[in-house]
Amino acid sequence: MSSDEKCLLRLFRALSEANRKSLTDYAEFLGTREVVASVVDVSQTPLAIPRPEQESVIKAVKRLMLTYPMLGRDTLLQDTSTLVTRHVIHKLPALEVIDELELLFKRHYDAHLQAAANQEPS
Numbered sequence: 001m002s003s004d005e006k007c008l009l010r011l012f013r014a015l016s017e018a019n020r021k022s023l024t025d026y027a028e029f030l031g032t033r034e035v036v037a038s039v040v041d042v043s044q045t046p047l048a049i050p051r052p053e054q055e056s057v058i059k060a061v062k063r064l065m066l067t068y069p070m071l072g073r074d075t076l077l078q079d080t081s082t083l084v085t086r087h088v089i090h091k092l093p094a095l096e097v098i099d100e101l102e103l104l105f106k107r108h109y110d111a112h113l114q115a116a117a118n119q120e121p122s
Contacts, residue, residue, distance in 0.1 A: 005030070014060065025088055047066060051063070051098075055094075061101060063111050064105045066090060068109050070109075080104065
């Protein structure tokens, strides 16, 4: 185990159960940033992935990233990070954050469509 891993484990063990959950959620979110799409032909229409009744914010981010594979992760990173932080740090309710994430991804998709329409030759 590296010194960083030992330090992280020591810090994790010192946290309350609620803060451990928040840290785990945030670590999962950071892990989604590392995922590289391996699909060569990316769908240009959103995939029909239904929103479950019970869903964590992190799972919602993962679902929305799969739903909108045509959107660049870099364009969503800052806004998505802000919303996740509002949930994890500022304790904004998950349902409210997920609703905002849904709107965020839809706005980015609409902008993606508009940009594609503007690039088509007449």
